[in-house]
Amino acid sequence: MKDFFVFRIALRLTLPLIVTICVLIGGTSPAMAAKTARVQIGFLGVPPAGFQNVLLNVVAVRINPHANAAPTNGGWQKIPAPPGIGGGFNAELQIDLNSSQNVPQLFNTAGTRPSSYRIAQLILDSTNPGSLIPNCPGPSADGCINYPIQLVNANGITLAATPGGPPLITTATGTLTSFVLQATVTITKFPTAPGGAYTVAIALAPIANPAIGTVTGQVTVTPGTGSGTSTTGKVRKLTVTAEAIGTNTTIATAPVKAVVSNCTATSPSGCFTLALPAAGPPPPSTAPFGTLYDLTVSGGADTYAAVRLQPLYPSGLITGANFAVTGNQTLGNITGTVSDGCVPNKTIAAATLQLLIPPDPIAKTKPLPTFCITSPEQCISVATATTDPSGNFPQPGTATTPTAFANVPILAKGSKGYVMEVTAPGYDPLFVLAQPGNGTNKKGGGTCSLDGGATFNACNLSMMTGYIAGAFAIVPPNPGQTALVQVFAEDHDTNNIESALPMGITVGSNPNVTGCSPPDGTVCANFKLNVPPSIPIGAFDLFAATIDTYQGVADPYQGHSIVAISDVPAPAACATVTVPTTTDPNQVIGCVGHGSITGNVGGADLGASVVLEKLDPEGPANDNEVQITSSLVQNQSPTDSDATNRYSFCAPADTYQVQKFQVPSPVPTVVPTAMPTAVPDGTPVAVTIPPPPNAGGPSPTPTPSIKCPTNCSHPDGTCPGICKNVNQPL
Amino acid sequence: MSAIGAAIAVCVAACNNQTGFSGSVGSTPNGPKLPSYQILGTTGTPFTATISDSRSFWTFQGNVPLFIAICNPPTAEAQMVVTKTGSDTNLLSASIITGNHIKDTQSTTAPFGSVTVQTGKQTSVPSAAFPDLRIFLSGPLKTKYQALVEDIDTGFIIGSVPPTLIVFDTPNGKVDATFFGPNNHTTFTADMTLNGEVVVPTTSGGPNLTIREP
Numbered sequence: 037m038k039d040f041f042v043f044r045i046a047l048r049l050t051l052p053l054i055v056t057i058c059v060l061i062g063g064t065s066p067a068m069a070a071k072t073a074r075v076q077i078g079f080l081g082v083p084p085a086g087f088q089n090v091l092l093n094v095v096a097v098r099i100n101p102h103a104n105a106a107p108t109n110g111g112w113q114k115i116p117a118p119p120g121i122g123g124g125f126n127a128e129l130q131i132d133l134n135s136s137q138n139v140p141q142l143f144n145t146a147g148t149r150p151s152s153y154r155i156a157q158l159i160l161d162s163t164n165p166g167s168l169i170p171n172c173p174g175p176s177a178d179g180c181i182n183y184p185i186q187l188v189n190a191n192g193i194t195l196a197a198t199p200g201g202p203p204l205i206t207t208a209t210g211t212l213t214s215f216v217l218q219a220t221v222t223i224t225k226f227p228t229a230p231g232g233a234y235t236v237a238i239a240l241a242p243i244a245n246p247a248i249g250t251v252t253g254q255v256t257v258t259p260g261t262g263s264g265t266s267t268t269g270k271v272r273k274l275t276v277t278a279e280a281i282g283t284n285t286t287i288a289t290a291p292v293k294a295v296v297s298n299c300t301a302t303s304p305s306g307c308f309t310l311a312l313p314a315a316g317p318p319p320p321s322t323a324p325f326g327t328l329y330d331l332t333v334s335g336g337a338d339t340y341a342a343v344r345l346q347p348l349y350p351s352g353l354i355t356g357a358n359f360a361v362t363g364n365q366t367l368g369n370i371t372g373t374v375s376d377g378c379v380p381n382k383t384i385a386a387a388t389l390q391l392l393i394p395p396d397p398i399a400k401t402k403p404l405p406t407f408c409i410t411s412p413e414q415c416i417s418v419a420t421a422t423t424d425p426s427g428n429f430p431q432p433g434t435a436t437t438p439t440a441f442a443n444v445p446i447l448a449k450g451s452k453g454y455v456m457e458v459t460a461p462g463y464d465p466l467f468v469l470a471q472p473g474n475g476t477n478k479k480g481g482g483t484c485s486l487d488g489g490a491t492f493n494a495c496n497l498s499m500m501t502g503y504i505a506g507a508f509a510i511v512p513p514n515p516g517q518t519a520l521v522q523v524f525a526e527d528h529d530t531n532n533i534e535s536a537l538p539m540g541i542t543v544g545s546n547p548n549v550t551g552c553s554p555p556d557g558t559v560c561a562n563f564k565l566n567v568p569p570s571i572p573i574g575a576f577d578l579f580a581a582t583i584d585t586y587q588g589v590a591d592p593y594q595g596h597s598i599v600a601i602s603d604v605p606a607p608a609a610c611a612t613v614t615v616p617t618t619t620d621p622n623q624v625i626g627c628v629g630h631g632s633i634t635g636n637v638g639g640a641d642l643g644a645s646v647v648l649e650k651l652d653p654e655g656p657a658n659d660n661e662v663q664i665t666s667s668l669v670q671n672q673s674p675t676d677s678d679a680t681n682r683y684s685f686c687a688p689a690d691t692y693q694v695q696k697f698q699v700p701s702p703v704p705t706v707v708p709t710a711m712p713t714a715v716p717d718g719t720p721v722a723v724t725i726p727p728p729p730n731a732g733g734p735s736p737t738p739t740p741s742i743k744c745p746t747n748c749s750h751p752d753g754t755c756p757g758i759c760k761n762v763n764q765p766l
Numbered sequence: 767m768s769a770i771g772a773a774i775a776v777c778v779a780a781c782n783n784q785t786g787f788s789g790s791v792g793s794t795p796n797g798p799k800l801p802s803y804q805i806l807g808t809t810g811t812p813f814t815a816t817i818s819d820s821r822s823f824w825t826f827q828g829n830v831p832l833f834i835a836i837c838n839p840p841t842a843e844a845q846m847v848v849t850k851t852g853s854d855t856n857l858l859s860a861s862i863i864t865g866n867h868i869k870d871t872q873s874t875t876a877p878f879g880s881v882t883v884q885t886g887k888q889t890s891v892p893s894a895a896f897p898d899l900r901i902f903l904s905g906p907l908k909t910k911y912q913a914l915v916e917d918i919d920t921g922f923i924i925g926s927v928p929p930t931l932i933v934f935d936t937p938n939g940k941v942d943a944t945f946f947g948p949n950n951h952t953t954f955t956a957d958m959t960l961n962g963e964v965v966v967p968t969t970s971g972g973p974n975l976t977i978r979e980p
Contacts, residue, residue: 091873128868128871129857129859130871161868163868284810285808285854286808385827386813386851388810388812420810422812422829424902424929425826425828426968428968431904432906433906433907435908518891524878533878536814537814539825583882589882590847590881590883590884
């Protein structure tokens with residue numbers, strides 16, 4: 037290891053050396069133009085027809101003012117994959133062009149020099165640019181499996197402005213410019229063998245009317261009487277964040293700045309601009325669907341504020357999203373642990389904690405401190421933290437931006453505190469009142485109340501759970517092979533999944549089965565699943581699915597059947613409900629092969645989706661459907677002659693139901709009180725995917741080319757061949 | 767440029783007569799270069815994951831982002847199965863990196879969606895790691911560090927960013943780990959568990975931090 041430490045020493049000397057050299061030569065170099073403009077990149081997908089997924093591994097998009105700029109030209113401005121998404125060293129973001137056909141997928145926002153840019157280049161992972169997953173049947177072999185892609189774009193994937201024409205984008209200091217690229221994938225050569233590569237060409241085009249809307253507003257900061265500092269570290273910058281309505285999912289964040297065009301505020305007040313995806317169709321359509329967002333204001337040692345917006349439409353503008361906050365707050369922290377209320381000394385990793393506040397105008401009515409406990413659906417998340425493997429929260433932020441829970445404004449004396457929601461899969465959600473601490477002890481900050489604010493103690497919280505145990509019957513894999521079974525629990529009659537096994541059940545050809553009497557020829561996959569005991573509906577639906585392998589690597593869609601169990605009563609807290617092992621041979625996980633269902637949805641809008649359901653033959657009559665997964669309905673532009681309103685599933689060859697669901701269309705200019713939910717629309721339709729013909733044989737010779745490539749194979753050594761598709765319009 | 771030359775000369779001279787770590791820590795021979803594993807996506811997205819080499823597997827829960835390293839793998843064969851544990855459409859992306867290249871990456875936005883990444887092909891069924899030794903490092907996100915993790919036989923160098931979960935497959939004797947931060951302002955926090963029991967409680971320090979299995 038001595039060479040390692042020599043390396044360390046050299047590394048330590050490198051920085052001073054570089055600094056020294058930079059200082060020495062700095063005076064002779066022209067000053068670099070500051071990156072004072074902001075560019076937001078998004079993608080709209082135009083995938084080839086017939087694919088379940090069209091995946092591109094995007095490293096960056098770069099732009100240059102010179103249309104003929106060489107690859108090494110110094111004028112390139114790079115918008116890389118976001119660090120939070122793509123990591124620190126090897127950042128890349130995988131985008132699915134299939135799911136971004138209607139609404140752009142935002143890639144990232146980055147600072148650039150103010151300029152007029154005439155060329156844009158899409159940079160994909162050079163060794164693994166992406167992959168395609170075709171619906172059934174595949175091009176030369178099976179469908180619903182991964183095929184890599186090879187690019188024919190010899191000179192890179194570029195989009196250049198027309199010579200003599202306007203630039204692609206023009207950026208200015210203090211201004212956000214949204215640049216949505218339409219990415220079209222065209223297949224030029226099909227693979228000739230399983231696992232072979234598709235050869236594709238990717239073309240970029242600008243979007244005249246992207247499905248993007250803009251939200252602008254002003255944050256007015258009134259001076260407060262606190263310290264304006266944090267006792268535990270640095271202060272986060274004042275920002276406005278757009279979240280998907282009713283969630284803590286950040287869509288975009290904008291700084292609050294006074295030095296921007298059309299902003300009359302003076303620092304520390306300021307203005308913001310957000311460019312957000314908006315469900316269309318875009319103009320000239322006069323009936324776009326619209327997208328709902330929550331906005332939050334946090335940072336800057338100011339009080340929190342939040343607002344729920346009316347629907348945002350493509351090319352639409354919501355102005356006047358104005359906030360009034362109080363500055364100079366003394367910032368404290370909220371720390372503690374989250375543990376299991378049923379098992380002593382068991383902590384809960386990966387729990388999520390959120391501070392909820394009522395949005396304006398509810399906040400102005402001075403609701404009860406417990407408003408967000410009794411009506412959490414009407415509240416907005418302004419700060420989020422998570423627990424580490426030891427159950428401690430919060431986890432650290434970055435060197436320059438502390439975690440949100442280390443920058444919580446301390447409330448006035450007499451206040452009951454913030455409402456904090458704690459969630460973890462398999463546990464009841466927990467609501468407490470939390471008061472940030474103002475000490476310098478980073479690990480002992482804040483107190484929590486479980487009784488509505490009567491008493492406050494350290495935030496060492498416990499969550500309640502229950503258990504569902506049982507066994508799914510499965511045809512054992514052939515010797516030398518294994519099957520990995522995952523079990524999910526969701527609220528009865530919904531697709532709201534509550535829990536999954538922490539680790540799938542590995543089933544071998546001869547497992548040691550105990551306490552279970554499965555149908556002949558099968559073995560048991562025993563499971564015990566944490567579930568929240570207090571769900572309002574009082575029952576769960578379970579389903580088991582496998583994670584299979586294909587040619588030795590993970591198969592994106594399984595060939596083993598899915599088994600569903602409907603209406604399992606919720607256990608009491610810390611208790612176990614045991615599901616009897618099935619005796620029905622139709623309730624056995626078996627190798628049936630891949631399959632797919634595709635179809636059109638008549639008259640669909642962007643609130644439509646299709647849910648794949650499996651029936652439990654042993655479940656209650658007329659209440660035995662279990663929702664497995666859902667598909668967006670894609671490609672609906674009325675100006676597009678190819679507006680096919682398609683949905684598609686890759687699913688094992690079996691019998692299902694497909695059911696259209698519909699989210700109510702947001703009402704223009706009306707602010708909803710809560711996130712709308714999808715409801716069934718029409719009656720479900722039964723669909724059977726025919727099983728693929730058998731292929732292969734008991735011996736790989738003399739026909740090694742058809743040796744079974746998957747762990748989904750039959751006892752005689754054969755396995756499902758090329759899969760089949762069913763077209764089912766709705 | 768003469769000033770630059772002088773600066774280089776001073777710096778090179780300063781490299782002489784430096785000594786390495788003294789004592790037992792850091793005296794092991796080099797182990798092979800390790801692949802790294804990443805679970806990224808929408809920050810805070812919870813997941814459960816199982817990572818395995820050809821001999822052992824480990825199951826853990828976490829939130830995006832998380833970086834994982836396996837010390838002392840018997841072969842380069844490895845697999846990571848990650849399942850989102852949220853009913854949202856947040857992005858979760860799992861990757862395996864060898865050298866500076868992403869060897870395999872898979873993403874999902876489905877509620878409780880699952881992705882699997884792997885290097886090599888599965889030729890064996892691994893067993894639950896025993897002993898199950900884990901080191902969890904937290905610290906400022908995006909702060910690059912290097913670490914030396916070793917048993918009495920072999921030392922492994924890890925270059926990553928926090929938070930990182932380090933598992934040691936079949937260590938011989940006690941394990942220690944030293945983390946080297948980039949500057950004096952970096953503070954790391956680390957703990958070590960053995961078969962689910964905390965053997966080194968949460969310890970903080972910086973820019974360098976050493977923890978030893980007692």
